[in-house]
Amino acid sequence: MSEEKSLNFIEEIIENDLNAGKYKTLITRFPPEPNGYLHIGHAKAICLNFGLTKKYGGYTNLRFDDTNPVTEKTEYVDSQQEDIKWLGFQWENELYTSDYFDTLYDYAVKLITDGLAYVDNGTAEEIAVLKGTPTELGKDSPYRNRSPKENLELFALMKSGSLEDGSCILRAKIDMLSTNMLMRDPIIYRIKHASHHRTGDKWCIYPMYDFAHGQSDSIETITHSICTLEYVSHRELYDWFIEKLGIFPSKQYEFARLNLSYTVMSKRKLLQLVNDGVVIGWDDPRMPTISGLRRRGYTPESIREFCERIGIAKRENIIELSLLEFCVREHLNKIATRVMAVLDPIKLVITNYPEGVEEILIGENNPEAEDKGGTREIPFSNELWIEREDFMEEPAKKWFRLAPGAVVRLKHAYIVKCEGFEIGSNGHVTQINCSYIPESKSGEDTSGINVKGTIHWVSSKHAKTAEIRTYDRLFTVESPDAEEGDFKDYLNPNSMEVITKAYIEPYLLNADQDGRYQFIRKGYYTLDKTSSAGNLIFNRTVSLKDAWAKTNK
């Protein structure tokens, strides 16, 4: 019975390394730049890195890659930490690339001393021209052969603060003829007179990504440095610095980043949606950010399950949104409390049920739970709200719900028969009249009647109200990035629909922020973070599957 799950390519590498005794302890890291909010794509990387050390032992560091002071903020550091914790992961060490600025500076000095780096006084444009193009080789800079002594003095001058931004840079001396553009004497330090969110004004020169990332990995003795595919060509440089510096040989491995259909994933584009007011913030429930998904009602478990299912490979991919929805439904089905809410109400009067009489019915909270999630009390009376879409004047084929003469069960209550309906001045149905069958009460039904349909309801006298926000995909096309023109041309104008006054059963007055609810036959809902006792606001996490809507299409 080998029901073993197959390994992804990174797990294979790790198992081989571990079996070969190459490393004693597996150490990975998650290295976000604190310049924005984390999204579901980061969740994939988080689950990968933390998941690996969970599986094989060892640990994972959280390292903020903060080498560019102008884009980074403490606000982002905080939100990123919150999101990782919420996902259910705990890092071993909280670290910052800026912690290594002194060491990195020393590394640069060593390179200069060894004749492997030089200060270039060319302008950005001059340097770019000499760099060549992917199909044209580069040419040496006129400053390339300065002596180590001169370079050392110049680099110290850069650090001293007396030089202006852009006046010169430090470059590694590698090979202007390399077919890999990154090896054509890459810039490793630039002057930036900017205040850093952690080091303040201590520095006015900052290392570039390539001169910081591998070394930081090395300092932390990261054994497997996992990143996304766009860094493949950086690996040669990554290895070069480690070799020339003679430091711990961390190894870089690349996997394909996550793309989700009907959304965008780049921080730049997400930021644009926020700035342009398309969404109400980074945590708008329509956003693919961790905070957006959290506000929407997604659970950490469902996101982890999703990341598990999408797999790790090197092929570009677009995951269908339906898989994410499947994962959250699967979890919510197990944990959500079932309740009744009527979103688009129409009145139903039970003509043979005494007016003024109230009855307390008992409903189980979750048929999927072992203990059925306990029970709750649901008030019943002769006047109810039901869903407008549950009544058809002229029933369609295979219609199991209310229609003239039709019989349905009111969930947790009685079987009723539609005896008639009333039409208002606007031509719309305003009221449905039914008779009920007293001996058909839920749990003690002796009527012997079988009905095909069961509908939800709320007693109008006891109903409370709430605002309900229904969300849909943010874009109308699968891959907004791939379409012609601006990605915002493909925004879904109906991505959010607000129902200001829906009727909910009184039990929901006790709803709490962490609660997950299934509005029976409608979907899964959770309280919005702006909800208050006097003004309840529910977000729809995801709808229930709707076989009827499908057959009816």
Added chain:
RNA sequence: UGCCCGAUAGUAUAAAGGUAGUACAACGGUUUUUGGUACCGUUUGUCUAGGUUCGAAUCCUGGUCGGGCAACCA
């Protein structure tokens, strides 16, 4: 006109030279006091042309297609 990645059902992801499997989606059915859940079933696949081999998704060669590479971003 270069270099580097990659290519398996609609979408993902397995099969380490030996039966192409799994999940989601789609479709059909059973059960059901949620047209939900659960359960059962069906459809659909190795980019292409050669080569090696008893045997190729897998190894080799050419081609095609997709992605990346010319920020003082990460």
